[in-house]
Amino acid sequence: MIPNIKKLSISTVIPLIIILTLLSVGILIPILSTVIFGAILAYYVRYISKKIRPYVKYDTLSVFLGIIILAIPVILLLYFTFSQFLSIAGTFFGSLQQAATGNSTMNMNQVNEAVQNLNLPANISESVAIAIKSGITQFISYIASSTIALLSSIPGLAAQMLILIFSIFYFARDGDKVVLYIKDVIPQKDSDFYEQIFNGADDVLKSIIVGNVIPAAILGVLSGIVYYFLGYPYAILLAIISGIAMFIPIIGPWIVYGVIGIFSILIGNTIQGVLVIILGWIIETATDFYIRPRIAVQYSEIHPLVFLLGFIYGAVTMGISGLFIGPLILGITYAAYRVYRDNKLKQKELQNV
DSSP states (O other): OHHHHHHSOHHHHHHHHHHHHHHHHHHHHHHHHHHHHHHHHHHHHHHHHHHHGGGSSOHHHHHHHHHHHHHHHHHHHHHHHHHHHHHHHHHHHSSHHHHHHTOSOOOOHHHHHHHHTTTOOHHHHHHHHHHHHHHHHHHHHHHHHHHHHHHHTHHHHHHHHHHHHHHHHHHHHHHHHHHHHHHHHSOGGGHHHHHHHHHHHHHHHHHHIIIIIHHHHHHHHHHHHHHHHTTOSSHHHHHHHHHHHTTSTTTTTHHHHHHHHHHHHHTTOHHHHHHHHHHHHHHHHHIIIIIHHHHHGGGTTSOHHHHHHHHHHHHHHHGGGHHHHHHHHHHHHHHHHHHHHHHHHHHHHHHHO
């Protein structure tokens, strides 16, 4: 077949390839974000597997071990989050099903005690207690309903997870072949341009972990230690929320420090509230202005706004996977414009010489 293809006109081959590509993308649209997410995670699995490879006999085994090592912190994070949430739901409602349906009698002892400590008039205290109960009920009920809906969609989630695992495995094992294939298809005269684009994508993928995920994990751990020693319940859940909140622009982890600090002060635990605000400020400042720049300085060519927009709107449009896909797409686009601009400037300089 190859000799026959050579006889075809390029005007026939290119449209055919475009049509087939569009049809393939149309078929894969329901799982396209999952496959792309798998390819991104495979980048990190490949890094881990290369570190393991000298100690194991087979490439496939090193990839499997890399997937397991990468999955361990994610599994632990999900386990602690759901276990803490179930504990809270059980404390307030008695069961998750009752929380979802709103038929439970909420345990108001702690809420009533906190409101009484404010020394407000009786009618105002009652209104405040009812408002707090209503807000907590609606929030917990929403989370409980979402959790039950999530559990009811396990078959679909299992299929997505299977696709994700296979995508991670094959991209991690055969990633070099994919890159080589792409380079073979690219016209030789444009190879330098695309080489710089690949390098830009590499920087973006490294920056996602080095410049964002690692600082958030450090902040979460330090915050958890503070919550634990200050005597806050559900310290692990608060630590996880604090770490995740670091991705929220402007507010950041203050959505946690500020709320629980002010609440502690209002209910009479002034020292506890002041300490969590002060220590939270120290942790957040150290993470943002010292730890993050120190570990991400080598990837400073990627503008912070790229990651900010990518994380926020990537997650809005594509869910959890968008936290990685969004910054990657915007980062590659940013790199492409930067490389194109640099090449144009070089051409102008050569013309002026």
